[in-house]
Amino acid sequence: MKEETYLYNLNYSEYEDTLCAIEARALFNTSLKEKVFFSDVAVDPSVSPYIKNRLEIRHKTPTFDELLLLLEQDKNTTTNSVIKYLKFASGDLYAANRKALYKELCGKFKTPAIDELPPMTYGLTFHEGFWYFGELLRNNGLWREHNKRPHTYSNSLKLNMAKVLINIAGQGDASKSVIDIIIQKLIQLNYYQSRFA
Secondary structure (H helix, E strand, O other): OOOOOEEEEEOOOHHHHHHHHHHHHHHHOOOOOOOEEEEOOOOOHHHOOOEEEEEEEEEEEOOHHHHHHHHHHOOOOEOOOEEEEOOOOOOOOOHHHHHHHHHHHHOOOEOOOOOOOOOOEEEEEEEOOEEEEEEEEEOOOHHHHHHOOOOOOOOOOOHHHHHHHHHHHHOOOOOOOHHHHHHHHHHHHHHHHHHHO
């Protein structure tokens, strides 16, 4: 079994849980039971109305001190980076103390070289007994701009529904356009109709 390298968290209203579950099945090929889950499938959070963050797990340790030791040896972390703490549970005691955690982590980061890549955003969280650290990709939310309707009586699909339908049809493949998906489905339909006619 392939190691699960991504930690995702979802954000959806109670009345949209079924729609989110259908989209998750299309994107991750699995049924989700929690709003926080692991996967070996890389999905850009911005393609979904429900994925809030994706943490690409670089380090997983049972203690924070072990995480600090790993970061001391990690040559890929630099001081020109940003760290965000991901709070998954309401009773997370570490979330309130996150600034002190950032300070300790940043003390282990390397000074960037001149020709280095732009700053990275890293994520840190404590989830189910383990510390997780890695590159963080957040949902940019730019698609929400299209939620503004020209008229209050507009009967178009709601944006969340439309995005989910696109994700289901394309199986999460962002390289396909809507036209590609429609043409592919029409070809399949014509094939089946001609074969069984």
